[in-house]
Amino acid sequence: MPVPPNDARREVATDRAGLDEVDRAILRILAEDARLANNAIADRVGIAPSTCHARIRALRERGVVRGFHADLDPAALGLGLQAMIAVQLSAHTKQQIEAFVRDVPRLPGVVSAFHVAGADDYLLHVAVRDSDALRDFVLDHLTGHPAVRHTETSLIFAHLPGTLTGLGLAD
Known part of the structure; x- marks a missing residue:
């Protein structure tokens, strides 16, 4: 189910780490499949691809996302x-x-x-x-x-x- 985009006219609840529901949805998707294309993540979350890209970049810059790795057996x-x-x-x-x-x-x-x-x-x-x-x-x-x-x-x-x-x- 898409997460409503962050709207400047309403307050978005954030957790202690400063993550709102959109950030958390992006992180859930990345944790499941970090190879998913930005457009697919944006579509699943219900935000514009440019917004999704900016959000992921901000999560990396803040150190929330440390990297993208292959799970090797x-x-x-x-x-x-x-x-x-x-x-x-x-x-x-x-x-x-x-x-x-x-x-x-x-x-x-x-x-x-x-x-x-x-x-x-x-x-x-x-x-x-x-x-x-x-x-x-x-x-x-x-x-x-x-x-x-x-x-x-x-x-x-x-x-x-x-x-x-x-x-x-x-x-």
Whole structure:
């Protein structure tokens, strides 16, 4: 159902992030299919293509939309084993943290890295060929890293993607 366009004669409710119903509709559509053409998004939302383009550009400039990415299947790329590796640093000096942050994203198999609070300092999502490759990754890249004190590896059996509800964008 099209969302009524933003009309200067009426107030449009916005949420805490400054998003109105049109922005939220655009974000829902982009989250479902970021390859959809601007004209198709505009048509589905019920706004002019030029307005849609300006809205998407503004969402990018504000950092709400960080980019447009392909959702790749690691198994289809020959990376049939995924894991989350909890990492504790040996010290929290600026030099060790900078070295770890510099090195980790470049390591083969790292899908993403999260700086977290709690007992662990980082969580690494990795995708590798098999259990031998996972063992080698931990031994070659983590336990030998001067900043790393301890690691704990959990295998990922299934990835259950979140919903738009989790981002507050559900209808």
